[in-house]
Amino acid sequence: MKEKYEAVIGLEVHAQLLTESKAFCGCSTKFGSSPNSNVCPVCLGHPGVLPVLNKKVVEYTVLMGLATNCTINEKSVFARKNYFYPDLPKGYQISQYEEPICEHGFVNIVFKDESTKKIGITRIHMEEDAGKLIHDQSYNTLVDVNRCGVPLMEIVSEPDIRTGEEAVLYLTKIKQLVQYLGICDGNMEEGSLRCDANVSVRLKGEKKFGTKTEIKNMNSFRNVERAINFEIERQIDLIEDGGKVIQETLLWDADLNEASSMRGKEEAHDYRYFPDPDLMPVIVNNDWKEEIAKQMPELPEVRKERLISKFKLPKYDAEILTQTKSIADYYENVVTVSDDYKSASNWIMTDVLKVINEEKIDIKDFAITPENLGELINLIKEGTISGKIAKEIFPVMLKENKKPSQIVKEKNLVQITDTSEIEKIIEKILTNSPNQIKQFQSGEEKVFGFFVGQVMKETKGKANPKVVNEILREKLNHK
Ligand code: ADP
Numbered sequence: 001m002k003e004k005y006e007a008v009i010g011l012e013v014h015a016q017l018l019t020e021s022k023a024f025c026g027c028s029t030k031f032g033s034s035p036n037s038n039v040c041p042v043c044l045g046h047p048g049v050l051p052v053l054n055k056k057v058v059e060y061t062v063l064m065g066l067a068t069n070c071t072i073n074e075k076s077v078f079a080r081k082n083y084f085y086p087d088l089p090k091g092y093q094i095s096q097y098e099e100p101i102c103e104h105g106f107v108n109i110v111f112k113d114e115s116t117k118k119i120g121i122t123r124i125h126m127e128e129d130a131g132k133l134i135h136d137q138s139y140n141t142l143v144d145v146n147r148c149g150v151p152l153m154e155i156v157s158e159p160d161i162r163t164g165e166e167a168v169l170y171l172t173k174i175k176q177l178v179q180y181l182g183i184c185d186g187n188m189e190e191g192s193l194r195c196d197a198n199v200s201v202r203l204k205g206e207k208k209f210g211t212k213t214e215i216k217n218m219n220s221f222r223n224v225e226r227a228i229n230f231e232i233e234r235q236i237d238l239i240e241d242g243g244k245v246i247q248e249t250l251l252w253d254a255d256l257n258e259a260s261s262m263r264g265k266e267e268a269h270d271y272r273y274f275p276d277p278d279l280m281p282v283i284v285n286n287d288w289k290e291e292i293a294k295q296m297p298e299l300p301e302v303r304k305e306r307l308i309s310k311f312k313l314p315k316y317d318a319e320i321l322t323q324t325k326s327i328a329d330y331y332e333n334v335v336t337v338s339d340d341y342k343s344a345s346n347w348i349m350t351d352v353l354k355v356i357n358e359e360k361i362d363i364k365d366f367a368i369t370p371e372n373l374g375e376l377i378n379l380i381k382e383g384t385i386s387g388k389i390a391k392e393i394f395p396v397m398l399k400e401n402k403k404p405s406q407i408v409k410e411k412n413l414v415q416i417t418d419t420s421e422i423e424k425i426i427e428k429i430l431t432n433s434p435n436q437i438k439q440f441q442s443g444e445e446k447v448f449g450f451f452v453g454q455v456m457k458e459t460k461g462k463a464n465p466k467v468v469n470e471i472l473r474e475k476l477n478h479k
């Protein structure tokens, strides 16, 4: 019965902009400052003060608009969104309403099988954040207004998303773009990237949308997917039971793995939006737009194509390596040292990303420098060490900040390629293994592997495998 239905999902994403100062005053945006220290009469909303727009907020939002194929409106207007809450001393948030700065864009999401889907972006507007309430263990609530006035960009999608998986792919794209543009750190856990999901269901083939609910409070990609899937199922069950979805706001509880009602429609906010009389309309004329466009860095899709053509990488590799700008930078630094492009990609995709994901760190904080990884790859390519030894050196490099060549020297790991030395070892092993030789001669090919294993054991993995194979074949054929 679930197959009869289809979900309709639209996301509202808030991204905290990486400006030094707040949106309308000179206060610092620094995270983690002592509570209520980064404040002034403007962001506290004292009577009679005048907000002054931070130019960077406009530039960053326009960059995002250009990167998501939006129209940049020459004129946009700040509006007051009025509501009372203890974390909002002003009694209103400065936002944009009827005339946002960017509209009518889209991004392409990419599925695992490399197929793509276009997700429309309705609008991107600028606004300011509210403060924070901290509920302590003894039922006191503390107010920290440091975050009041910190600039946000809100990206509203069209209801083009159909599954939890698509929602995560869309969010991944948005995060990738803001990070490439350097306008937001994209950290969901710390709240610098926040996502609200609007979800409804309808019978397949139906044109009209169903009633939607809005889920808030999901602080990771995983929670976004789980919350959306939970809500789709809840709505279908409700309808199947003869009930009706009511428009409401739900809060996701990651521990309980369920969403519960925060407020219903009857309490829905009426924000009484009106143009902020303290702020002039924002005018982004063509000259300014072009000036901003000049600051546009290489975007992930372009970079991906470049990696494919310049380094002859498979599409899959390029997709993984361009996930974040810092991974792509790391890769490009490795291949300035080693021209074994595919090996460099393999090392990063498997060994490096494994550590990064396990330790939940950015590749910028990864212990092995790109120069040292490049050198390690060169040592294999030149035949100084085997690939197997390299895999043993890698964890040592993780712990000790040493060049791989130094570790090879200290631990005496140089590969043995000297044929006479390898010959001697092989002779000794053959003399000690008459039974295995008989087995091999009677056609048991797999015994060959036994001999190779013995040589590797004897040389602690340092014998050049190619040389070992050649000499072994030669000797066994003449036995
Ligand atoms: P509201 O006025 O309730 O804030 P909006 O029209 O501004 O609603 O849309 C907010 C978000 O909800 C957008 O991302 C939009 O794509 C999405 N949305 C609108 N209608 C639906 C629906 N019926 N089902 C799911 N998502 C929807």
Ligand code: ZN
Pocket: 022, 025, 026, 027, 038, 039, 040, 041, 042, 043, 044, 149
């Ligand atoms: Zn201030």
Ligand code: MG
Pocket: none
């Ligand atoms: Mg809305």
